[in-house]
Amino acid sequence: MQIDDLRSYLAALEARGQLHRVTAPIDRDLELGHVAVLGERSGGPALLFENVTGFQIPVLTSALTTTERLAVVLGEEPGPGIPELSRFWVQRLASGLKPPEAVDKAPLLENVLTGSEIDVTRLPSPKLYPEDGGRFFGTTAYLVVRDPESGWINLGVYRMQELAPDRVAVQILRGKHADMILDHYRERGEAMPAAAIMGGDPLLFLAASSFIGHGVSEYDVVGALRGRPVEVWHSDLSGLPLPARAEIVLEGVIDPAETCREGPLGEYTGYYSFEDWQKPMLKVERVLHRDDPIFWACTVGKPVNDIHMLQSLARTASLWNDLAEQRIPGIESVYVPPEACGWFWIVVSLRQMYAGHSAQAAAAVLASSSGHHGTKGVIIVDHDIAPDDWAGIWWALSTRFDAARSVRVESGRSSQLDPSLPAGVRTTTGRVVLDACVPFEWADKPREVKLDTDTEARVRARWSEFGLPPL
Ligand SMILES: Cc1cc2nc3c(=O)[nH]c(=O)nc-3n(C[C@H](O)[C@H](O)[C@H](O)COP(=O)(O)O)c2cc1C
Ligand SMILES: [Mn+2]
Numbered sequence: 001m002q003i004d005d006l007r008s009y010l011a012a013l014e015a016r017g018q019l020h021r022v023t024a025p026i027d028r029d030l031e032l033g034h035v036a037v038l039g040e041r042s043g044g045p046a047l048l049f050e051n052v053t054g055f056q057i058p059v060l061t062s063a064l065t066t067t068e069r070l071a072v073v074l075g076e077e078p079g080p081g082i083p084e085l086s087r088f089w090v091q092r093l094a095s096g097l098k099p100p101e102a103v104d105k106a107p108l109l110e111n112v113l114t115g116s117e118i119d120v121t122r123l124p125s126p127k128l129y130p131e132d133g134g135r136f137f138g139t140t141a142y143l144v145v146r147d148p149e150s151g152w153i154n155l156g157v158y159r160m161q162e163l164a165p166d167r168v169a170v171q172i173l174r175g176k177h178a179d180m181i182l183d184h185y186r187e188r189g190e191a192m193p194a195a196a197i198m199g200g201d202p203l204l205f206l207a208a209s210s211f212i213g214h215g216v217s218e219y220d221v222v223g224a225l226r227g228r229p230v231e232v233w234h235s236d237l238s239g240l241p242l243p244a245r246a247e248i249v250l251e252g253v254i255d256p257a258e259t260c261r262e263g264p265l266g267e268y269t270g271y272y273s274f275e276d277w278q279k280p281m282l283k284v285e286r287v288l289h290r291d292d293p294i295f296w297a298c299t300v301g302k303p304v305n306d307i308h309m310l311q312s313l314a315r316t317a318s319l320w321n322d323l324a325e326q327r328i329p330g331i332e333s334v335y336v337p338p339e340a341c342g343w344f345w346i347v348v349s350l351r352q353m354y355a356g357h358s359a360q361a362a363a364a365v366l367a368s369s370s371g372h373h374g375t376k377g378v379i380i381v382d383h384d385i386a387p388d389d390w391a392g393i394w395w396a397l398s399t400r401f402d403a404a405r406s407v408r409v410e411s412g413r414s415s416q417l418d419p420s421l422p423a424g425v426r427t428t429t430g431r432v433v434l435d436a437c438v439p440f441e442w443a444d445k446p447r448e449v450k451l452d453t454d455t456e457a458r459v460r461a462r463w464s465e466f467g468l469p470p471l
Contacts, residue, residue, distance in 0.1 A: 003075060004231075005107075005245035006199040006294055010060070012072050013046050020045040028052050028059065028135070033128035033299055036061035040305040048294075055124040060296045063140075063202065064306040070313050073202050074225070082312050083333045083388055089225060089317035090324055097216070098223025106233035106244035113287040119165040120250065120284060124295050129266035135162045136265060137196070137250070139298040142208035142218075143170060143282075144195045144240050145254075147181045148188060153241060154178060155208040155218035159300075160196055161262050166284040168196065168250065169262035173416050177214065182280065186256035193238035194254045194282055198296055199247030201230065209307075210314035213322075213369040237286055247293045252285040267417050268311070268341050270302030274423035275416060304338045311342030315370060319346065322368035328361055329353055335387035343415070344376045347387035355441040359408075362433040366412060374415030379434045396436035399446070408433040 003009050013019040026032050026049050036047055040062050046069065049059045064070060068078035070085055080088075113119075125135040138160025146153050154177040161169040172178045178194075185192040197204070203225055207218040219241065223229045232241035238251050259278035267273060298306045312335075320334040330351040336342055350361050358380045365371040365378050382400070385392035400406075414421055414429035421429060438445050463471055 003073065003203075004201050004226075005243075006060070006202060006247055006296060009063070009073065009202050010046075010048070010294075013063075013069065016068075016072065016078070018045050018066075018069060018072070020047055022047055022049045023051055025051045025053050028055070028124045028126040030127060030130065032059060032061070032126050033297075036297075036299050037301065037305070040065045040299065052124045055122075057124050057293055057295050059124050059126065060294055061299060062306060063296065063298075064206075064310045065304075066309070070309060073206065081388055082309075082316055082338070083335045083386065085313055086317035086320055086334060089313070090320045092225050092227065093221065093321050094324070095224060095227070097220035098227075098229050099217070100219040100223060100232040100241055101229035102234055102241070103231045103244050104233075106231075106242070107290045108233060108242060108244055108246050108249060108288050110291045111287075111289045111293075113289075114285075118284055118287050120162055120168060120287070121165055123162075123248070125162045126297055128297075128299055129301065131272060132265050133161065133263045136160060136297075137162050137168050138170070138198070139265075139300055140205050140296045141196045141198045141250075142205060143172070143178055144197060144242065145178050145181050145192055146240060148184050148190070150215065152181075152215050153217045153219060154181060155197075155204060157205065157209045159265055160282070161265070163260060163262075163281065166252075167260070168282050168284065169260050170194075170196070170254065170280045170282050171262055172280050175413075180214075182254060182256055185254075191253040191255040191283075193240060194252060195235065195238055195240050195242055196250040196282060197243060197246045198249070199294060200243030200245050201226070204230065204243060206310050206314045209310055210318050211370045211373055212318055242288070245290075246288075247290055247296065249288040250282060250284045250286075251288065252283045254280050254282055256280070258283070266301040268300050268303070268307045268343075269417055269419050270341075271419040273417050273419075275426070303341050308338040308342040312336050312338040313342075315342060318370040319365065319368060322370045323348075323361070323364055326364050326368070328364050330357060330383070331361065332383040333387050337388070343374055344418075345379070346371060346375060346377070347379045347381065347393065349381050349383055349385055349387045350437060351383035352437060352440040355439075357440060358435050358437040359433075362408070362435065366410070366431065366433075373413050374418060374429070375412065375431055376418075376420075376429060377432045377434065380437055382437045393436070397434065400438050401434065401436040405439075406435040408435070 125137040231244040262279040264272040332349040
């Protein structure tokens with residue numbers, strides 16, 4: 001089944017019994033989010049709320065909560081864990097970026113709302129947590145903008161709060177790609193054309209959620225991942241390429257001179273930020289949507305739910321890809337655990353080939369486009385341990401690791417949302433490398449306890465004789 005938009009993805013989930021339609025009435029304020037969070041905590045299916053009180057439009061949540069669902073997004077068979085899914089991602093990117101393809105007709109154009117028809121408050125934007133500052137249109141929405149200097153098209157997920165019928169706040173954190181691009185418009189004294197996209201190929205949401213290199217378009221990455229170009233319609237209003245099969249698009253401008261108060265929102269760290277700064281705002285000039293659009297929300301909040309899973313996959317994959325592009329040999333596997341918010345800790349499994357190799361790998365992670373931001377710790381293990389094998393990692397930290405030799409502390413770019421840093425000074429963070437590899441240069445390496453290969457094969461073959469449960 002080809003997945004090229006949210007609907008084909010939902011059909012694929014439904015065919016696997018991974019989608020549940022909630023027909024009972026539900027309030028989009030708190031109730032909807034609470035059902036979703038409790039369902040996610042119990043490993044439940046994706047949810048399509050079809051009876052949101054006061055709205056015709058259904059709301060989708062929990063679309064990406066499990067590795068099985070992430071595999072479906074990638075078009076892989078459910079089964080492999082996040083490191084293996086990331087390996088597919090890296091392998092597909094190796095064939096080169098694929099720019100999008102322009103189309104004249106787009107399902108997105110089935111409904112075009114302008115002037116007094118524009119009313120964002122008619123969409124079922126939910127309020128998720130009691131201390132949230134309002135209702136959020138965008139928790140899965142990504143912003144498409146064009147750099148006025150290079151023409152680079154960037155897609156980034158920045159949360160969007162409903163403010164007024166034609167206004168949504170867009171929390172573009174400092175230093176993110178849209179922030180750099182907005183600066184270029186500010187220097188020119190111009191407003192930035194921008195489009196907030198909900199839906200389309202779910203891989204667009206994944207790619208727009210992670211650090212992909214400066215100057216690289218997330219459209220081209222998704223084209224490479226799919227092995228076919230993303231279909232885009234070039235807007236006659238903003239000039240921006242919009243995913244032809246998106247559900248809902250808010251088109252307009254972000255005026256660098258106009259700012260607003262926004263938030264808070266229960267963030268993916270499991271905390272609220274103290275940051276109280278003026279944030280950019282999208283002035284909506286046109287709304288486009290498909291017939292019977294689907295509204296897609298993500299609960300964000302405390303790990304583990306959709307955002308941590310998708311960040312784990314997208315960050316693992318883009319970091320691994322960066323290491324591949326740096327041509328560091330011996331990278332067996334990479335993992336950014338969802339429990340670490342899908343962001344703050346990174347584990348690398350390395351096949352050492354020379355002295356200093358593990359130090360090089362750790363330094364490369366911390367200097368990479370994908371791994372430099374917010375990272376608080378890197379654990380390097382030898383290739384016999386998978387990066388998501390916690391038992392193996394504990395064993396390595398216990399038997400191959402000496403704090404006096406194996407720890408390096410430095411500092412680097414932090415996340416503005418990192419609650420372990422004091423409010424107002426969340427610019428840099430300490431970061432630690434835990435090198436749990438046996439030093440390559442040791443002539444006398446510790447001898448590992450192993451089974452005898454022949455005897456193991458023999459007793460495995462005779463296993464049924466022993467009256468024990470199958471291996
Ligand atoms: C659900 C969700 C919400 C997010 N909210 C924000 C946000 O409000 N502000 C922000 O700067 N990044 C946010 N991010 C992270 C960005 O999407 C991520 O840093 C991405 O790399 C931004 O794109 P860019 O690298 O092209 O700037 C969010 C990610 C997800 C998945
Ligand atoms: Mn980007």
